[in-house]
Amino acid sequence: MKETKIWQEMGLTDTEYQLILDGLGREPNYVELGMFSVMWSEHCSYKHSRKALKMFPTTGERVLQGPGENAGVVDIGDELAVCFKIESHNHPSAIEPYQGAATGVGGIIRDILAMGARPVALLNSLRFGSLDNPRVRHLFSGVVAGIGGYGNCIGIPTVGGELYFNSCYEDNPLVNAMCVGLVNKNNLMKGWATGVGNLVILVGASTGRDGIHGVTFASEELSEASEKKRPSVQVGDPFMEKLLVEACLELIENNYLVGLQDLGGAGLTCATSETASRAGTGMEIDLDRVPLREKNLTPYEIMLSESQERMLLIVEPSKESKVMEVCHRWGLKATTIGRVTDDQILKVYQDRKIVAEVPARMLAEEAPIYSPLALEPAYIKEISDFNLDKLPEIVDANRVLLALLSSPTIASKEWVYGQYDYMVRTSTVIHPGSDAAVIRIRDTHKGLALTTDCNSLYTYLDPYVGGMIAVAEAARNIVCSGARPLAVTDCLNFGNPEKPEIFWQFQKAIEGMSEACRVLQAPVVGGNVSFYNERNGSPIYPTPTVGMVGLLENVDKRCTQAFKKQGDIIVLLGNSYNELGGSQYLLQVHHLVKGKPPALSLEQEKALQENLYQAISQGVINSAHDLSEGGLAVALAECCISGGLGAKVVLKKEDLRVDALLFGESQSRVIVSIKSAGIPALWQLAQKNGLEVNAIGYVGGESLTIKVDDREWINLTIKEIEQSWKNTIAKLMS
Amino acid sequence: MKFGVIVFPGSNCDLDAYHLVKDVLRKPVEYIWHQQNSLKGYDCLILPGGFSYGDYLRCGAIARFSPIMQEVVEFANRGGLVLGICNGFQILTEAGLLPGVLLRNQDLKFYCQFVHLKVENVNTPFTNFIEPQKILKIPIAHGDGNYYIDEKGLNSLLEKKQVIFRYATAEGVVSDEANPNGALFNIAGVISEKGNVLGMMPHPERAGETLLGSTDGLFIFQSLLNYLEKL
C-alpha cells in the first residue's frame, strides 16, 4: 500500500510503473524511479502530444535541423544559419513571477547555445487576466521585470513579443519565451554523446536543491494541493549565464567539443540520458565529482535538480585541459564527471557504488505514447450560434475606437518593452512597436524579421481556423516588415490533455497550423508543449503561440507600420467581410464571446503576402501594417500614431455593416501607404496576384477621419487617439 | 590613434563600442581583458556598458577591483582619455575617477528609450565637435542611472563646468518630464576636473548609424578624434 504511493506521488501511473518493471526486469530503486518519473513526465516525454505533433510539416529546402534537437536551425546563406525556439515557463511564473520568467529566459537561451549558436535576440508572448485584479498586476509586473532582468543583464536584446489580457488567464498566466541565435554552419553543435571514452564535463553553476521535480509540477494542473508540492524555486543568475555563453562559444570556435547539451527540465538526468540515447551510447557519471552548493545532497536530489546555468560538454580526453583552461579564464567551474561508454546504459555512481543503472534510451525515448480521446466540446455549438443581424448597429464610432485603443490588449505595450533593453548589440533596426522586429546580420546585407502571434479568442471559438490564423498572422507580420517567412517554432499552451475536449482543441489547432505552414511554406522546426494550464479544473483558452522568423535579403528594404509622408495614398489590400465573431469589438463593446472567427482562405493569404513582399522589395511601399485586433480603424490609428501623421479615409459600405467595416477582423488584409507614382506598379502586381486593392484615402493633417460613403464616422485628432492608446497600461500599473 | 575597449566579466556593450570604432569610425581598436595589466599604446579607453559582475552589490562596485582598473586609474592620472558609458560610468564613480554616484532609477524600473541631451560644455575633448546649441538624440538603457552628488559637490561641478550632458526635451528644455531616472539637476554625464575622463549614462555607441535611428553619438566620437589629431 505504502509502496504503491511512491510512483504515484512522483506522477507515474500504475501502468507506467509496470512498463518500468518490464523494461528493467526488476524493481527500480528510489533514484531510478525518480529519474523515470521526470523523464516520463509530460514535459519531457511528450507522451500525450507526440502523435499529434507528427502532423506538422517539418522539412524544407533551408531546414538544417527540424524538431528533435535543442532547437531548430534554418540555412540563411552566407555560410550562416539561424537557430530558434520558444518555450513556456507558465507554472513557475505563476508561483514566483520574477524568477519564473527570468529562468524561462535563461532556459531558452541555453537551448540556442546548445546548438552552437550565438543568441542574438529574445521575444516573449505573455497572457494575463484582468489588470483590475491586484494579484494579476503583481504577476504581470514581476514577469516583465524578470524577463528584463535576465535579458538586460546577459546583453541579448528583447526585441518583440505580444501581450494579451483575458480572464481565462486569471490564475494561469502564460509566459512563453523565444530565443533566436546565429551560427556559422560549420560550428553547428548537437546534443550527442558520441565517441566511447570521451569525457563528460559539467560546467557552470553548482548544483543545489532547486526545482526538484519541476517538470512533474509542470505536468499537473495548478491547485492548492499542487502549490504545496511545488519544488523549491529556481533563482536565475544571468551573470553566470553570460559567462557560460561566452565560454561555450569560445570552446566551439576552437573545435574543442564533440557534443553540447543544456541542463534544463529534469537536470542531469535528462542531459545525460538524452545525449547518450541520441548517440546510441551509454554513460557513466560520478556524483562525487558534481560541484554542490550545499552539503549532503542525495543522489536522487543531484540527478533531479534543476539548478540553472549549467551545460554538459562531451569532450575528447586530449582536449580536456584546453577546455578547462577556457572555462577557467571565464571564471567558470568545470568538472569532468564521467565518460561515454558503449553499453547504452546510464550508470550513476556515488561513493564508488552504483546508485542507478538504466538503459539511456529507455529513459529518453521509451516513455509510453498515448492516443488520448478527442471529443468536440459542447461549448463550440453554443457559442457558434450567433446572429449578427441581432447586434445593435453602432452609434458613436469615435467612442468605440477610443475604447478599443485604450483596452490593454490593443493599447501601447511600451510599458513592457521599455523595460527591456531592445537595442544592445546595436543590430535592432526595427524596434518593438511595429509588426515584426528586424535585426540586421552584421557583415552581410541581410536581416531577420521576428514575431510571435496567437489570437486565442479565435482558437477558442474554432481551434482549426484559429490555428491557421495564428500562423497566417505571424507570416503577415513578417512580410509587412519586408521579409519572407523562413520557419516556425511553436508553443502549444493547452489545458489537461487527458480531457477529451482539450485534446480535441489540441488536435484541431495543430491541423490548422499545419495546413497554414504548408501553404505559406513555413515549416515547423521546433517548439514546446505546455499542458495542464488549468486552475481548479478550468482551462485556459487553447493558445498555440507561433514564433516565426523571416529573412530580408537586403535590410535596407525593411518596412515599418508608421505613415511616412503627407500626401501618400493609403491602400487597403484584401477584402473585408461582415465578420465580427471573436473580434475585440464584440468582446470589449458587447461583452460577447460568440460566433466564428473570421474565415481564412490560405490561397488569398498567400496571394496577399506574395504581392506585399514584391511591392516592398520593389521599393514601392512606404509603410505596411497588417489588420488584426480592432480591425481597420484600429490599424489606421496605429499607423497614424507611429508616424505622427493624420489620415483622411473614405470607405464604401456596399453590403457591409458599419461596425464590421470599421472594427471587423477579416483576415488577409494589410494597409499600405504609397506615393502616388507607385500606384500603377502596385495595381499591376495586384492584378497579377489576383488580389483586391482599394485606395481608401491619403496621409495628412492632424486628425484621423473616416467616412463611410457620405457619412463621417470617425473624426479624432492624433493627439486624442494617442492619449487613449499610449498610457493605458502604465496607468493601470501605477 | 588606438582605442581600447575594456572587457569585464558581464560587460555586454563592449562589442557595440568596438564595432562603432572599427566599422564606423574605421580606427584601430582592441579589446582589453580585465585581467590584463598593461595599457601601453592606447590613446583612448572605453569602459563599456553592461552588467559587470552581474552588477551585484552595487553597479560597478566589484569591477573596480579588477586588475585592469589600477592601470586605468594611472592612465587617467597621466591625462589619458577615458570614456565610461553606462556601466562604465558607474565603474568610474566607484573607482573615484569621477565624482558622485548612480542610484537606482527613481521609480525602480529599467528604461530603454531615446532621450535628448543638452550639451553644457563644448570645450572638452569629448564635445569640441558639437555646436553649442545642438541637442543630441541618444538612447539610454539602465536601471541605475539616477545621478546623485551632495550640494557642495554639485556646486563645484557647476563651477568647474564639469556637468557635460543634461536630460532635456527635444527642444532643449531641461525639465522634470525630460528626466527619465530622477537624476539630480538632470545630469546625464560629467567630466573629471582635468577634463580627460567622461562618464555618461546614455549610449553614444548606439547612435552611430542611420539605420539605428540616430547618428548623434558620432559627435562625441568625432570630438575625440579631433582632439587626438590635434595633439
Place this chain on the structure above:
Amino acid sequence: MLYKVKIVVMPRKGILDPQGQAVAKALDTMDYKGINSVRIGKHLEMELEGENQQIVEETVKEMCEKLLANTVIEDYRFTIEEA
C-alpha cells in the same frame, strides 16, 4: 506610541543567492581568505505609529508577508522597540 522597526529579509536557505556568491568571489580575489557562505538580503528600518507592541508586531508581520518579503524565496525576521 511610536515604534522603531527593523526588518531583515534574507534569501531562504537552499535558495541560490547569486549576489552573495559574487561578493564572496570578489572578496576572495581581493585576498580576503577564509570567508564562507556569504548571503545578502535586505535591511529595512521604519518608524511606525501603533497602540501597543503586540498590535505593531502583527502589523509588521502582515506587511512582511504581503509586501516586504517574497516568502516563496525569502525569510524575514524583525525587531520592534519604542522610539
Place this chain on the structure above:
Amino acid sequence: MLYKVKIVVMPRKGILDPQGQAVAKALDTMDYKGINSVRIGKHLEMELEGENQQIVEETVKEMCEKLLANTVIEDYRFTIEEA
C-alpha cells in the same frame, strides 16, 4: 576561530533612497498608516575564519570601506560573534 559576521549597510541620512520611498508609498496605498521614514539597505551575513575578534573586526571594517559599502552615500555597522 570561526566568526559569524552580520553587516548592515544603509543609505546615509539625507541621501535619496528610491527603494525606501517606493516601499513607503506602497505601504500607504495598502492602507498601512502612520508609517515614517522607511529606509532600505542591505544585510550581509558571512562566516569568517580569523585569529581573534579584534583582527576579524579590523578585516571586516576594511572590507566594508573598500567594497561592501560606498561610503559616499552609505553607512555601515556590523556585529561579530563566534560561530
